[in-house]
Amino acid sequence: MGGRLTRVFRTFNVENRARREISKEKPTPAPRHPTSRLDELAGHPEIQEEIYRRDNRLLTFLKDVYVESRDPPVRVKDGGGEHLPCKQEEKRLTKLGHLGDLDVKKVPKGKISIVEALTLLNNHKLHPQIWTAEKIAVEYSLELKEVNSLLEFFIPFAVQEFPKETKKAI
Numbered sequence: 001m002g003g004r005l006t007r008v009f010r011t012f013n014v015e016n017r018a019r020r021e022i023s024k025e026k027p028t029p030a031p032r033h034p035t036s037r038l039d040e041l042a043g044h045p046e047i048q049e050e051i052y053r054r055d056n057r058l059l060t061f062l063k064d065v066y067v068e069s070r071d072p073p074v075r076v077k078d079g080g081g082e083h084l085p086c087k088q089e090e091k092r093l094t095k096l097g098h099l100g101d102l103d104v105k106k107v108p109k110g111k112i113s114i115v116e117a118l119t120l121l122n123n124h125k126l127h128p129q130i131w132t133a134e135k136i137a138v139e140y141s142l143e144l145k146e147v148n149s150l151l152e153f154f155i156p157f158a159v160q161e162f163p164k165e166t167k168k169a170i
Contacts, residue, residue: 109141116140121156 107113112120120140123131137147 110143112140112142117150117154118156121151121154124151125156 107116120131120136124136133144133147133151136142136151137144140147
């Protein structure tokens with residue numbers, strides 16, 4: 001509906017507006033700076049002569065310049081010398097969830113997979129006396145401070161089903 005309305009206003013009196021724009025006088029361009037014209041160089045033969053004249057003094061200076069380039073000697077690195085330190089993270093095997101092949105097999109120490117995170121949060125929710133923060137930190141190779149933050153700020157979903165008679169009251 002809005003498209004039809006805007007099309008009506010856009011096409012209203014189009015021909016008259018187009019004729020009015022076409023019949024306007026064209027604006028005159030701004031004058032160019034006199035030095036920007038190349039035509040003036042053609043009018044002065046002494047400038048052209050100066051451009052194309054050879055200057056022997058400058059040519060002798062150019063002949064005196066000699067550039068010699070040499071590549072630096074190539075150094076071959078042997079394998080027994082210095083090695084760059086490489087950071088190798090310790091990995092641990094994950095506690096596999098119910099997805100089997102889709103689960104991540106190895107995780108760096110200090111980190112957990114999503115399946116493990118959901119599992120430990122659910123275990124802590126169901127049995128908080130057994131799955132304490134200290135036990136979770138030892139079991140999953142995590143820091144106690146991070147486990148406490150995880151248990152405080154992340155809560156797994158709880159599915160609640162309401163009986164049919166109370167649905168009407170809601």
